[in-house]
Amino acid sequence: MRRRFGFLQGLRARIAMALLGALLLQFVGGEIIFARVEDARMERGRSQRLADWLLFADEFIDARPDAVARMNDMWHPRLRITRHDAPPAVGGGAVSADREIARRVIASQPRLAPLDLHAVRDGDALHGTIRLSHGGWLSFRSEDYFQGYPYFYHYTASVLSLLVSVVLLALLFGRMIGRPLADIAAAAEHVGRDAPVAIAATGPREVRQVAAAFDRMQARLLDHVGERVQSLAAMSHDLRTPLARLRLNASAVDDAETRAALDQDIVEMEAFVTSVLDYLRGDEPEQEQWADLASIVMTVVDEARDAGGAVSYDGPDRLEGVTRPLKLKRLLRNIVQNGVRHAGPTRVRLIHDANRIVIGVDDDGPGIPEDKLDAVLKPFTRLETSRSRSTGGAGLGLAIAHQLSQRLGGEIALSNRSGGGLSVTMWLPFAPRQS
Known part of the structure; x- marks a missing residue:
């Protein structure tokens, strides 16, 4: 429901709805009050007009033989009158509401009080009788007496x-x-x-x-x-100097086993320092520029192959667009090296999808526990059970990739493949070169 009416969630739409609602409330309320006041005014006007007509008919109906016909012509179609010698029937007799109508008419013209006025409502019409002061009776009918005005x-x-x-x-x-x-x-x-x-x-x-x-x-x-x-x-930078001294001192150790252990510790420390510096370099600004994205991906693949990794590429030979080349290369290098280091054979694919590119890196390694897929994107996260500590590193490879994907305005997601292994998918914005 929220998606269907998502346009109403905006500030402009809500301001418009608030003002529209207030205006409609004011209009409806004003219309109700105005209608009631106007109905009362029109009722007084109708009563006064009917009283004037009936009083005029009582005074002048005996003045000329054709008085009734002339008055009907004059008042048509709003009022029709007929003279009777005997009291005519009035639609089944008056009821309380009709007596109220007669009372209002008499209140408008008190001289009609002695003339025994009766009135009956019939839809929008009003008909009734009145006893003439000079003898006889008069029946009247107004077809639109109660018809309101369509305000x-x-x-x-x-x-x-x-x-x-x-x-x-x-x-x-x-x-x-x-x-x-x-x-x-x-x-x-x-x-x-x-x-x-x-x-x-x-x-x-x-x-x-x-x-x-x-x-x-x-x-x-x-x-x-x-x-x-x-x-x-x-x-991290200052640690390089003592590490260099440690390496120099380790080379002077006579015991081969001890020297090898020291060299391994130094290698791990250097890898840690390098990873930290790489992670911190992710915040360095870089301007967008035109580049061949396919060439960047294939370069990273070739570097991994030259280092002895089994890496394959599936994608176009050329794909020019706007990106930050250094950040993109570092992003891919961390993902590919992570796959080669922990899983061996790694496959890289590049897909152009409308206004974005999709880069996937799949391996055949042990994968990552489902409850740890999000955690490994955070700095200094290591998985001792799924990724051997003998591979080295500081737990920053995927964190660096995650950081760089955000700097590139994209997203990264990890998932375990159904046949085993880890799948890393990156979605990055893409603006192709206009020909």
């Missing part, structure tokens, strides 16, 4: 025009408010992926305050992270 339909076009105008204005004002908020949301989405994002202070005062607060928060966050990254990078 709602009369004002429908005007109301609809007003509603459309209000909705358009609400959408315009909502856009003025929503666009700066959308810019802030887009900027927040890019925080931490590349260079700091500046937000233009536009829109209402409150939105400008939010933009300014966001810029200050971003600056504090980047300073906070930057200080820790620099500290860790300096520590």
Whole structure:
């Protein structure tokens, strides 16, 4: 349901609905009050008009022999009268509601009180009798006495025009408010992926305050992270000097077994320092540029083959688009090296899918437990049971790949293959070169 009416979740739509709802409520309430007031006014007008007609007929009906015909011609079609010598029947007799009508008519013209007025409602029509003061009786019938005025339909076009105008204005004002908020949301989405994002202070005062607060928060966050990254990078870099001295001292150890153990420890420490520095380099900015993505993938595959890995490639020979080549190459190198190191034979595939590319790396290794697939994307996560410690590393290979995929504006997902092994799939944005 939310997806079906997703367009109503936006700020502009909600502002428009709020104003439209308020306007409709005001219109309906005003129409009800106006209709009641107008009905009372029209009832008084009808009663006064009928009383005047009947009083006029009582006074002048004996003045001329053709008075009834002339009055019918004059009042047609609103009122028809007929003179009788005897009291005529009035549609089955008056009821309480009809006596109320007679009372209102007499209240409008008290001189009709002695004339024994009776009235009966018949749908929108009213018919009745009155005793003439000079003798005889008069029956009358008004076909549209109770017919109301269609106020709602009369004002429908005007109301609809007003509603459309209000909705358009609400959408315009909502856009003025929503666009700066959308810019802030887009900027927040890019925080931490590349260079700091500046937000233009536009829109209402409150939105400008939010933009300014966001810029200050971003600056504090980047300073906070930057200080820790620099500290860790300096520590990792400074470790290279004592490691070099350790290697030199280890070479002077006479016992071969002890020397081999020291060399293995030094290798692991150097691998750890290298992995940490590689992870920290993921935050270095890089401009987008045109590149042959297929060539980058095949280069990484060839490097792995030259290092002795069994790696195959399945994809186009050429695919030009916009990317950050260094980050893409480091991303692929970490994934491929991870597969070769832990699983052996590795297959790399490249697929162009509309406005993105899909890169898959499959291996035939032991895979990763299902409950650890997300954890291995975090820094310094090692799986002692599925990935042997003898392979070395600091648990940063997949974390580096995850970091780089985010910097490239893409996603990465791990899954175990049904036939055994791990499948790493990366979705990256792609803008092809226009011919």
